[in-house]
Amino acid sequence: MQLTRRLGYLLALLAPIASAAELVGSTVPPYPEGLISKYGSCVALSLGVKRECDYAVGILERPDGKPVVLVGERLVKRDDQRKAIWIITDTLPYPTLPEGYLLAIANCRIDGKADRTIIAAVRNEDAEWLGTVLWARRFDLSKEKFMEQSTAGVQCQNEAAGL
Template structure:
């Protein structure tokens, strides 16, 4: 129970549940649609789970399950992994990554900040499996992510 110490609610109990709402003390802290050329451009998502103190505690995958009356999406959580330890000068990236140099919007990885066009993953990389929705551990040496900060400069 890796989340038990960081939040009173059991985050691992989210798998199989429809969100939002999230259990007390938990909320989504950003994420990205995974477009796989389907009619629903946001059929799957990868998102960050944060606790009431604003601390990132997990990365979760979900599959779309309709929208509320204001058009906000619901999702069924399909998997959840602990949020990686991220050192200074690194960040979590998603939506712009490649696996074996092939673009793959289902990949999420920790990358080192630099001025390079493509940032290599270090120590932590996962991919949301399109069939099962599970977060599959990847070899970080085979993952890199586009440096979107270059476009902001």
């Protein structure tokens, strides 16, 4: 049953979204009509503090707040107001998550070592570190692509722990 459920969620993750693939190579902002960027996180701390925002992972959503796609982005430049201009290098359809699960971005670790490039679907529990991982991906900085990541050893910080 567990394997069947995981397979179903992985297939949902891979469900095609026509606009997602078309985003690759786009310079943003502005974002395509009907998509809004409301969340993003710098993921390149491994390149050093001065370069930690050279790459980011973000969520694009519809105006009604429904998340649609995850984007991997590379910093191109900053505009006159110092706002970041990105090129989208890869996309993933936003996964359909089962009840009680959340998407953790840039706050995970693997085998106890912080890795901001990991994105994981984790079960929300009353713990500082969430270790029940449905699936995980990693934004590979050298390839500028989302890559499969084993769930073994992945934990993500529960930002609501202790509240």
